[in-house]
Amino acid sequence: MNNPTGARKGLSLSDPRVRAWLFQVVTVVAVIALGWFLIHNTQTNMQHRGITSGFDFLERSAGFGIAQHLIDYNETDTYARVLLVGLLNTLLASAIGIVLATVLGFIIGVARLSSNWVIGKLAAVYVETFRNIPPLLQILFWYFAVFTALPGPRGSINIDDLFFISSRGVNMPGASMGEGFWPFVVSLLLALVAIVVMVRQANRRFDETGQPFHKFWVGLLLLVGIPGVCVLLFGNPLQWQVPQLKGFNFTGGWVLIPEFLALTLALSIYTAAFIAEIVRAGIRSVSHGQTEAARSLGLREGPTLRKVIIPQAMRVIIPPLTSQYLNLTKNSSLAAVIGYPELVSLFAGTVLNQTGQSVEVMAITMGVYLTISISISLLMNGYNKRIALIER
Structure with missing residues (x-):
């Protein structure tokens, strides 16, 4: 007997949607099985060889120095x-x-x-x-x-006593946080928010009236003016150090x-x-x-x-x-x-x-x-x- 109109059809491999779901399920199962096999095989081999596993080593002291680090680091760190x-x-x-x-x-x-x-x-x-x-x-x-x-530090290329180029790299003036650093950061964020609001308002005005607006100059004024007022009120946000040659290398500044x-x-x-x-x-x-x-x-x-x-x-x-x-x-x-x-x-x-x-x-x-x-x-x-x- 034929199915009545609107009745649900049975699952059939001739249906492209059924085949698509079946292939996806088979693929996921195969990937999971392969991953489990690799993990189990690795753990078994490590146990046979007496190799310990785990991430506890991350808390141990490293005991070696690093030439360049953007954050504080010493040999006793983990x-x-x-x-x-x-x-x-x-x-x-x-x-x-x-x-x-x-x-x-x-x-x-x-x-x-x-x-x-x-x-x-x-x-x-x-x-x-x-x-x-x-x-x-x-x-x-x-x-x-x-x-x-390039020549060594003593024979380095000197640019205005600020930049020194040698085989040790490029030494340049370095900045450190001053007393007005965080107020300056807040003022810079406020300036960026003000610029975004200004640009959106200017674009909306242009779409409605067709009148252009000097977005670049106003944005530049906001970007310079707001942080500038902050510097006048709270002081310099950065303190600069100029590199100096001492012994066989430069000290101070950035390199x-x-x-x-x-x-x-x-x-x-x-x-x-x-x-x-x-x-x-x-x-x-x-x-x-x-x-x-x-x-x-x-x-x-x-x-x-x-x-x-x-x-x-x-x-x-x-x-x-x-x-x-x-x-x-x-x-x-x-x-x-x-x-x-x-x-x-x-x-x-x-x-x-x-x-x-x-x-x-x-x-x-x-x-x-x-x-x-x-x-x-x-x-x-x-x-x-x-x-x-x-x-x-």
């Missing part, structure tokens, strides 16, 4: 502190590298499309040269052929060690070559009719590129740009070759050798890199979703 120091060093190199690579990549990408033959060819030579040299070789070149080849400089420059220059091609492809993807329409309205080439072409090209640029940011962050682990104290060098290198907790150390290291990569992806995907075209 391995957990070493993990944090390595993480911050990795994030510092990655963040600065991403900014430099983005700026340089956009400049080179636009230059490749220049009508000037010399500029276009120079940009092409840059791209074809640096993207075809492995990043490890570029790091080694900057470290051994450039920075370590950018050669390992950090070599890593940052190499990764920035290498990644910028790929970003340049992404930018060039994104600009090429915009219809030439957009350029002709902008010219018919009297826009010059500069405003046309900034206000018409680039905003539309960003929808094509962002997805592959995210991949390059992830690659740069992961390539920072190559710094272990030149001894830069980043996550892999400190934690997966020194800490692993001292403690022998290979499984735990590698699990933590991979988990940290996974978290960093997912965070970058979420931020870039959120921005990509924000600028995506919305059909009406």
